[in-house]
Amino acid sequence: xxxxxxxxxxxxxxxxxxxxxxxxxxxxxxxxxxxxxxxxxxxxxxxxxxxxxxxxxxxxxxxxxxxxxxxxxxxxxxxxxxxxxxxxxxxxxxxxxxxxxxxxxxxxxxxxxxxxxxxxxxxxxxxxxxxxxxxxxxxxxxxxxxxxxxxxxxxxxxxxxxxxxxxxxxxxxxxxxxxxxxxxxxxxxxxxxxxxxxxxxxxxxxxxxxxxxxxxxxxxxxxxxxxxxxxxxxxxxxxxxxxxxxxxxxxxxxxxxxx
Numbered sequence: 001x002x003x004x005x006x007x008x009x010x011x012x013x014x015x016x017x018x019x020x021x022x023x024x025x026x027x028x029x030x031x032x033x034x035x036x037x038x039x040x041x042x043x044x045x046x047x048x049x050x051x052x053x054x055x056x057x058x059x060x061x062x063x064x065x066x067x068x069x070x071x072x073x074x075x076x077x078x079x080x081x082x083x084x085x086x087x088x089x090x091x092x093x094x095x096x097x098x099x100x101x102x103x104x105x106x107x108x109x110x111x112x113x114x115x116x117x118x119x120x121x122x123x124x125x126x127x128x129x130x131x132x133x134x135x136x137x138x139x140x141x142x143x144x145x146x147x148x149x150x151x152x153x154x155x156x157x158x159x160x161x162x163x164x165x166x167x168x169x170x171x172x173x174x175x176x177x178x179x180x181x182x183x184x185x186x187x188x189x190x191x192x193x194x195x196x197x198x199x200x201x202x203x204x205x206x207x208x209x210x211x212x213x214x215x216x217x218x219x220x221x222x223x224x225x226x227x228x229x230x231x232x233x234x235x236x237x238x239x240x241x242x243x244x245x246x247x248x249x250x251x252x253x254x255x256x257x258x259x
Contacts, residue, residue, distance in 0.1 A: 003065045003105055004028040005231060008047065008096065009073030011037040013191035014113060017219035018070055018226045019043075027231060030066075032058055032096075033073065049073055049092025050084055052137040059099050066103050068230040071096070072113045074159075078199065082155035083144055089159035090131070091140045094166060098173070106178040111230045112167055113222070116187045116245055117201075118160025127151060127158070128165045160185075164241055171239030180238040182229045187245025189217040213246045221246075 005022055009015035010031035019029045019037070029043050036044030047058035074089045097110060104110070121128050127150060134140040144151070151158045167183035174181045188194070188209055194216070198206040210216045222244050228234055229242075243249050250256075 002028050003067040004030040004063060005068045005070065006030050006032060006062065006066050006100070007070045007072060008032045008049065008093070009071075011035055011044075013072070014186065014189065014219040014222050014226075015070075015072035017223040018072065021220075021223040021227050022231070025227065025231075027067070030062065032062075047073075047096075049088040049096065052092070052095060055092055055096055055099070055137075059096070062100060062103065064103055065105055066100065066108070067105060068108045069097065069100060069104060069110045070113070070226055070230055071111070071163075072226075074113075074115075077156045082148070082152035083141075085155040086131075086144055086151070086159040086162070087137075087141065089156070090162040090166070091137050091144075093163060094140075094170075095137045097170060101170075101174060101177060101179065104177070104179055107235070109180040109182070109230045109234070110170065110174060111226050112163055112170075112181065112183045113226065114163040114167075114183050114185050114241075115156075115160040116185045116243055116249065117157045118162070118164040119185045119241065119243060119249070121161035121165045124158070124161055125165070128161050131162055132166060132169060167241060168239055175238065180229075180234070182234075182237060182239065183241045184222060184225055184229070185241055185243045185245075186222050187217055187243065187248055188213075189219060189222065191219060209248055212251070213248055215246075217244065217246060 010019040011033040031043045032047035045061045048054040071093045134143050170181040
């Protein structure tokens with residue numbers, strides 16, 4: 001059996017679009033999610049990134065040789081507590097990534113899907129680095145509890161800042177295994193988390209961005225890049241963040257949104 005590509009959150013949204021694209025290119029996909037994909041339930045391994053014991057149980061069901069890992073699973077603040085948001089979006093993702101990194105075939109890659117909400121992590125570097133310095137899920141969770149007044153007001157943004165910043169650390173770890181780690185920061189994208197992002201940046205701002213760009217992004221807009229970074233001809237791309245927002249950030253930098 002050929003080595004599969006592991007995807008977290010492959011049952012819906014961006015993860016589902018990536019899984020669909022990989023299948024169409026002939027790759028074997030294994031979906032780690034709480035619920036299976038309705039169209040491909042046989043590819044499913046139950047995994048709850050909020051619980052390290054359940055993550056470990058999922059890891060036991062993963063083949064010893066895999067082609068790559070794409071981490072998409074995430075939650076927003078509308079439906080979850082601040083602690084759970086950071087545990088799933090960062091701590092659980094980090095735990096899974098580091099636990100199965102050695103299973104990835106040399107030359108393979110890991111792609112982390114964060115968010116444009118976390119692209120500015122450098123402006124919150126000290127807080128982000130403090131969580132990144134924790135050794136594991138347990139110590140990370142302890143840090144969250146002790147410092148909750150400093151981060152919980154914007155838990156989603158903080159979780160994505162941590163994931164984006166983690167890319168640089170993970171790229172160094174993976175390099176020793178002849179692997180690569182990169183990060184995709186999607187802008188506004190039509191998924192089940194769209195409502196959370198709309199609340200995060202404000203309804204007027206959300207609507208203004210989609211009006212300027214002509215539309216919101218689609219999961220398929222992210223899927224092609226995820227495929228390229230993970231299984232495509234991207235052998236010399238390591239430790240980078242790539243924003244997928246139709247050019248909105250470029251317009252803000254250069255000022256052409258105001259023209």
